[in-house]
Amino acid sequence: MADNEDLRLVLLGKTGSGKSTTGNTILGREAFKVDFSPDSVTKQCEKHEITGEGRKISVVDTPGIFNTSLTDEELRAEIGKSVLLSSPGPHVFLLVIRLGVRFTEEERNTVKWIQDNFGEDALQKFTMVIFTGEPRGQLPDFHSDFFELQKFIANCSDKYYIFDRSTHFQLNTDSEVRIVLLGKTGSGKSSTGNTILGREEFQVDSSPQSITKKSKRVCSIQRERTVLVIDTPGHFDTHDDEMTAELERALDLAFPGPDVFLLVFRLDGKFTIEEKKTVEWIEKTFGEEIRKYIIVLFTHGNILKDKNDKQAVEEYLQKSSGMKMLIDSVAGYHVFENEGNDDKTQVTELLEKIDELKERNGCKMYTKSMYEKEKSAGMGRVTRAAGAAIVGGGVAAATLLVGTRLAEIKPDVAVAGGGVLVGGAVAALWYLQK
Numbered sequence: 017m018a019d020n021e022d023l024r025l026v027l028l029g030k031t032g033s034g035k036s037t038t039g040n041t042i043l044g045r046e047a048f049k050v051d052f053s054p055d056s057v058t059k060q061c062e063k064h065e066i067t068g069e070g071r072k073i074s075v076v077d078t079p080g081i082f083n084t085s086l087t088d089e090e091l092r093a094e095i096g097k098s099v100l101l102s103s104p105g106p107h108v109f110l111l112v113i114r115l116g117v118r119f120t121e122e123e124r125n126t127v128k129w130i131q132d133n134f135g136e137d138a139l140q141k142f143t144m145v146i147f148t149g150e151p152r153g154q155l156p157d158f159h160s161d162f163f164e165l166q167k168f169i170a171n172c173s174d175k176y177y178i179f180d181r182s183t184h185f186q187l188n189t190d191s192e193v194r195i196v197l198l199g200k201t202g203s204g205k206s207s208t209g210n211t212i213l214g215r216e217e218f219q220v221d222s223s224p225q226s227i228t229k230k231s232k233r234v235c236s237i238q239r240e241r242t243v244l245v246i247d248t249p250g251h252f253d254t255h256d257d258e259m260t261a262e263l264e265r266a267l268d269l270a271f272p273g274p275d276v277f278l279l280v281f282r283l284d285g286k287f288t289i290e291e292k293k294t295v296e297w298i299e300k301t302f303g304e305e306i307r308k309y310i311i312v313l314f315t316h317g318n319i320l321k322d323k324n325d326k327q328a329v330e331e332y333l334q335k336s337s338g339m340k341m342l343i344d345s346v347a348g349y350h351v352f353e354n355e356g357n358d359d360k361t362q363v364t365e366l367l368e369k370i371d372e373l374k375e376r377n378g379c380k381m382y383t384k385s386m387y388e389k390e391k392s393a394g395m396g397r398v399t400r401a402a403g404a405a406i407v408g409g410g411v412a413a414a415t416l417l418v419g420t421r422l423a424e425i426k427p428d429v430a431v432a433g434g435g436v437l438v439g440g441a442v443a444a445l446w447y448l449q450k
Contacts (some may be wrong), residue, residue, distance in 0.1 A: 021071065022071060022072045022073070022074070023071065023072075023073045023074070023107055024073075024074050024076075024102040024105070024106045024107050025042065025073070025074065025075045025076065025102075025106060025107065025108055025109075025110055026075075026076045026078065026098045026099070026102055026106040026108075026109050026110065027039055027075065027076065027077050027078060027110050027112060028078055028081060028095070028109050028110065028111050028112065028126070028130065028143075029080065029081060029111055029112035029113065029126065030080050030081050030082050030122050030123065030126060031080030031081075031082070031083055032080070032114065033080070033112040033113055033114045033148065034112055034114050034148035035048075035058070035077055035078070035080070035112045036048035036049065036050045036058060036077055037050050037148065038110065038112050038146055038148060039064070039075045039077050042066075042073065042075055043064055043065075043066045043073070043075055044066060045066075047064040047075075048062060048064065048077045058077050058078065058079050058080065059079055059085070059086075060079065060094060060097075061076055061077065061078050061079075061094060061095070061097045061098045061101055062076070062077045063075070063076045063077075063101045063102075064077075074101075074102065076098045076101045076102055076106070078094070078095045078098050079091060079094055079095065081095075081122075081126055081129055082122050082125075082126075082129075092133055095133070096133075106142070107142070108142055108143070108144055109130065109134070109138060109142055109143045109144070110143075110144055110146045111126065111127075111130065111143055111144070111145050111146065111172065112146045112148060113126075113145055113146070113147055113148070113168070114147075114148050115147050115148065115178075123168065124168065127139065127168065127171045127172075130143060139171060139172060140171075140172070143172045143175070144172060144175040144176060144177060145168070145169055145172050145175065145176040145177070146176070146177055146178075147176060147177070147178040148178075169271070169272065170272070178242075192241065192242040192243075192244065193241060193242070193243045193244065193275055193276075193367060193370055193371075194244045194246075194270045194273065194274045194275050194276075194381065195212065195243070195244065195245045195246065195270075195274060195275070195276055195277075195278055195370070196246045196248065196266050196267075196270055196274040196276075196277050196278070197209055197245065197246065197247050197248060197277075197278050197280060198248060198251070198263075198277050198278065198279050198280065198294075198298060199250065199251065199279060199280035199281065199294070200250050200251045200290060200291065200294055201250030201251075202250070202282070203250070203280040203281055203282055203285075203315065204280055204282060204315030204316065204352075204354055205218075205247055205248070205250070205280045206218035206219060206220045206247050207220050207315065207354035207355070208278065208280055208313060208315060208352055208354060209234070209245045209247045210354070211352060211354045211362070211363060212236075212243065212245055212363055212366070213234055213236045213243070213245055214236060214238070214360075214363070215236070217234040217245075218232065218234070218247045229249055230249070230262065230265075231246055231247065231248045231249070231262050231263070231265045231266040231269055232246065232247050232269075233245070233246045233269040233270070234247075238363075238367075241367075243367070244270065246266045246269045246270050246274070248262055248263060248266050249262050251294045251297065251298075256297070259297075260301060263301065263302075264384075264387070267382075267383075267384050267387060268384070270381075271384075272381060272383060272384075273381035273382050273383040273384065273386075274309065274381055274382050275309070275370060275373070275374050275381050275382075276309055276310070276311055276347075276370045276373055276374075277298075277306065277309050277310045277311075277382070278310075278311055278312075278313045279295070279298070279310050279311070279312050279313065279346070280312075280313050280314075280315060281312060281313075281314055281315070281339075282314070282315055282316050283314035283315065283316045283317055283319055283320070283332070283351065284316045284319045286336070287336045287338040287339040287342075291338075291339075292338060295342060298310075301390075302382070302387060302390060303386070303387075303389075303390035303393070305382070305386060305390070306382065307345055307346050307347070308347060308373075308376075308377055309347065309373070309377065309381075309382045310346040310347055311346065311347050311348050311349060311350060311366075311369060311370070311373065312342065312343055312346060312348070312349040312350075313349070313350050313351075313352060313366070314349065314350070314351045314352065315352050315353075315354055316353070316354075317351040317352055317353040318353050318355075320332060320351070329349075329351060333349075347373045347376070348369055348373070350362075350365070350366050350369055352366075
């Protein structure tokens with residue numbers, strides 16, 4: 017849709033969710049009546065418009081879904097009028113949900129109501145969730161309703177926006193940036209997160225042990241955009257199964273998915289076997305697709321005379337063939353100086369690089385479904401490898417016994433070899449018949 021095209025919006029939601037207030041926020045004036053009554057104030061569909069900069073935005077408010085003052089048929093007929101008021105049809109249904117209150121069965125059933133009355137396409141292609149009642153840019157962290165909210169948003173193709181009455185309306189979720197920090201202990205992940213956020217949120221210590229034990233998420237608003245940063249435990253300081261669980265949690269915290277993984281290294285360190293194994297483990301866990309979403313971020317940029325001198329950085333990287341190969345295989349790199357540096361341009365430039373990455377990836381984030389797909393594929397590869405090993409064991413045992421006269425083999429060795437042959441053959445037959 018071009019920026020100067022008209023925009024037609026329909027507000028949906030249960031009574032008390034903040035539909036009418038949301039409509040007023042979008043319009044920039046008190047057009048819809050607002051009351052704190054437990055009964056729906058909006059009894060009929062109502063339309064108001066605003067025109068500015070050559071663009072007309074029309075907003076249609078509707079009675080609350082599950083409104084007890086209307087029968088199901090009356091409610092269906094009244095909300096159906098919203099489509100006529102948005103002729104030739106609404107561009108988007110804004111499904112308004114109030115945060116900070118219990119996420120009940122009624123909220124869950126709202127999705128089903130839209131699906132039943134407007135169809136699956138309306139839900140998947142034309143519905144965006146608008147959250148009210150929380151500070152802008154902040155979904156509530158891990159309380160009892162968090163995963164229910166995730167499932168709820170997923171029904172609307174992961175499209176959502178958060179604002180309160182003071183928010184200047186923007187229908188642009190691409191302005192949100194979701195960042196996951198990865199790297200070994202001591203690389204400077206937490207300091208990098210603090211630099212991006214512009215404040216001390218993640219604990220930093222010079223201890224050789226990882227300070228970050230659990231994945232943690234923090235939001236900030238920078239230049240009218242939400243920046244969400246998730247710090248993770250250091251690799252090699254956590255068992256693989258625990259690390260996998262924490263990275264899965266990081267994906268949940270970055271819901272609907274991170275736009276970028278910042279793989280953090282010290283610029284003054286060597287690219288050792290540990291660094292190489294970290295990269296291999298990440299690719300094994302997330303799949304080759306992950307490389308499109310990785311920006312290598314170097315900390316301790318102060319070792320260079322000018323960390324913004326691209327040629328100086330390139331010359332430095334040339335000293336390590338392993339690091340150079342890594343840089344060439346991912347989406348790019350950036351250099352930070354986290355300590356005693358008030359230079360905000362390094363964060364601005366990083367966000368610009370992330371925007372370029374998002375554009376190259378078609379604004380598609382790395383989703384949990386992509387991870388689950390890779391996880392299933394990995395299990396399949398392990399199963400096939402195990403089957404091949406079993407078949408190979410049977411063949412090897414057969415070769416051993418067929419190629420040797422049994423009379424020349426000691427009795428105990430013959431029995432053991434025969435056991436390998438029979439066991440290998442039976443296992444191979446079981447695998448091949450699957």
